[in-house]
Amino acid sequence: MFLGEPCTVNEVEAPIVRRIFQEFAQGRSPRAIAQSLNKEDVPGPAGRSWGPSTIYGNWQRGTGILNNELYIGRLVWNRQQFIKDPNTERRQARLNPESKWVIEEVPHLRIIEDSLWISVKKRQRESRSQVMTKDKASVPSVHADPVTSSQAFSSVEAAVGDSPRSVNPTTVAPPPETKELATIC
Secondary structure, three states, X not given: OEOXXXXXXXXXXXXXXXXXXXXXXXXXOHHHHHHHHHHOOOOOHHHOOOOHXXXXXXXOOOOOHXXXXXXXXXXXXXXXXXXXXXXXXOEEEEEOOHHHOEEEEOHHHOOOOHHHHHHHHHHHHHHHHHHHHHOHHHOOOOOOOOOOHHHHHHHHHHOOOOOHXXXXXXXXXXXXXXXXXXXXX
16 A cells, blocks of 8 residues: 555554544543643654644644544545745645545554544534634635545545546555554555
């Protein structure tokens, strides 16, 4: 799957990911979760410490533990691209249109159940809604919801027809930094 190597669930890291999902669904903030993981000396991704953004990430870009669809058995490639700003020469992430995403169902890597995923997505939507209500200047004119579990698994149907999602993901090499927490590739 990744550059010719099959991935498996990392049974040491998977309970950490499940714990993060459960605690967030129960109302704990990403900051509180990160603080408790660091206090317990639980190693974060790449051996670094935990931070709130590592957990919450960016729902539109699919970053962060709580937005990683791999944990529900769905691998998404080409979600974003990086361009270089000609003025600063710094890389900037840009979201690709969903039609360019390459999606593969990988049920053997699933570690989060539908009910927990849906609960987390609902809480994230409610949190964004509260923030946007408090700061009306930041309300985007068009607001897409994150992928829900039912949408995530509808890609099985989409991959059968003439959908752009029917691209064979084995023909597209993922970026080398694709290793995710709780997987071994």
